Amino acid sequence: MFFVSKDTVRVISELRMNAVASFKSEALLVTDKKINLIYGLNGTGKTIISNYLHNSDNPQFVQCRKTLELSDSILVYNQTFIQENFYDSDSLKGIFTLSKENKTAEEKIAKATTSLASLEGKLKRKSEEKQQVSEEFETQKREAVDEVWKIKTTYEKDSVLEDCLDNLKKRKPLFEYLCKITKPESQPEKTIQGLREEMDALKGESAQEQPSLPSLNFPAQEIERNSIFNESIVGNTDSQVAKLIDKLGNADWVRKGIEYLPKHVDENGQPCPFCQKNTITSKFVDSVKNYFDATYKKQIDTLEEIRKSYIEARYAIPRDISIYKNHQFAEKRVAALTEKHQELTELLVGNISYIKQKIEHPKLPQALKSSVEALAAFNNEIKAINTEIEAYNAQLKDRDSNLNTLKGSSGKGVLWCYFQIETGIVADSRIW
Incomplete structure (x- = not known):
């Protein structure tokens, strides 16, 4: 240098x-x-x-x-001066641009040109992707139009629902109509089949007011709460044989055996069937009979009357509940009706058995089961059926208006079916 x-x-x-x-x-x-x-x-x-x-x-x-x-x-x-002030174009070999300012401008242009080429490449790829998505969308749309039309052809044959699908005679107008309306916020509670049945019930000769079903009544529920079943019923404690009977605990057996004693016994007595000695004297017979005094007999008689009344009340509950199960509004509750009726019947039969045991063994407490809940459970099923009957009878009073309402609900049900297919296509179409 x-x-x-x-x-x-x-x-x-x-x-x-x-x-x-x-x-x-x-x-x-x-x-x-x-x-x-x-x-x-x-x-x-x-x-x-x-x-x-x-x-x-x-x-x-x-x-x-x-x-x-x-x-x-x-x-x-020097070399630094050259780098700062000379720009050598890649496209024009041997041609230089002099001055620092010109070099900077040339470099920016070159950078922008490279960036432009990159952006053009990205734009081309995006255009290709858009084209692919558009083709896929059109394919899905055609499939959706076909599926929607299948629903149309399914329900237009149904005379009950024909009004819901009127004026939609071609595939594309039907699909375009669905794209414009608002989708139901939630799936209708009633199915199209259920709505069809309701509409059928309001049309024709069979559309007549229905009577309510009677509830079951069991008047013997007070017996189940009778305190006598918790009492210990015993004989006369002043009888000479009272202590012996209480000690052996066989009062029930003795009471049943009285009927086998001879009606007339002399002073010499009658031989005992077991020991063959003359131990059955008139005094002995009187002592045994005295044990089962009037109070004891009255309580036993009361139990017998209770048993009789309870059995009569039990038979007031029908064995056959076809009147309930065969009703047109009881179809969905047949199983529940059968189950609740069986539970009630078994409870009542069990209580009859408990009363019998109390009569045979009066000294032992023997509580009965309450039939209140079992009876209420059956009647609740009847109440639910009667609610449907009342609603049906109310619909019959304003038949035309209710038929129009059901048609509107049916239309919503059909639209819900449409939207299960159409929603995704509509969402995609709105992107563009």
Whole structure:
């Protein structure tokens, strides 16, 4: 490299390089020459000196110094100057643009051109993707139109629902109509089949007011709460045989055996069938009969009357409940009616058995089961059926209006079926 001073006055009189690139220690150049030539092998520091003179404010030259004779600016032509001021176009080899400003503009243009090419590539890919999505959408739409039309042809044959689908005679108008209306917020509670049955019930000769079903009544429920079943019924404790009977605990057996005693016993007595001795005397017979006194007999008679009344009340509950199960509004409750009736019947039969046990063993407490809940459970099923009957009878009173309402509900049901197929297609179409 070389540097030249202006006119006859040297520009640089002294140059110090230190702590940069190959200058590990300070190197000093003092000159009084107008033209100075610096040469050397690669890496000796020629380029770093030219870079220092080109931009001495660079932080890497903080320990370098130069002494100037004049305040004129220093012009440097080196590789850095070339990179900053010359732009070599890739498309036009050998053609250069001079000036730093022009180079910057050319670089921006090149960058923008590259970016434009990238964006055009992305746009092309997006267009291809859009085309693919559009084709898929059209395929799905055709399939949806066909499926919607199947629903139409299914229900248009139904005379009950024909009014719901009127004026929709072609595939595309039907589908376009569905795309414009609002989808039902939720699935209708009643099925189309259920609505059809309701509409059938309101039309024709069979559409007549229905009587309510009677509830079951069991008047013997008070018997189940009778305190006598919790009492211990015993004989006359003043009888001579009372202690013996109580000790043996066989009062029930003794009471049944009284009927086998001879009606007339003389003073000599009758032989015992077990020991064959004349132990059965009139005094013994009187003592046994005295044990089962009037109070005891009255309580036993009361139990017998209770048993009779309870059995009569039980037979007031019908064994055959066909009158309930065969009713047109009881179809969904046949199983429940059968189950509740069986539970009630078994409970009543069980209580009859408990009463019999109390009569046979009056000393032992024998509580009955309450039939209140079982009876109420059966009657609740009847109540539910009667509610449907009442609603039906009310509909009959305003038949025409209710038929129109059912047709509207049927239309919503059909629309719900449509939207299960059509919703996804409509959602996709709105993207475009």
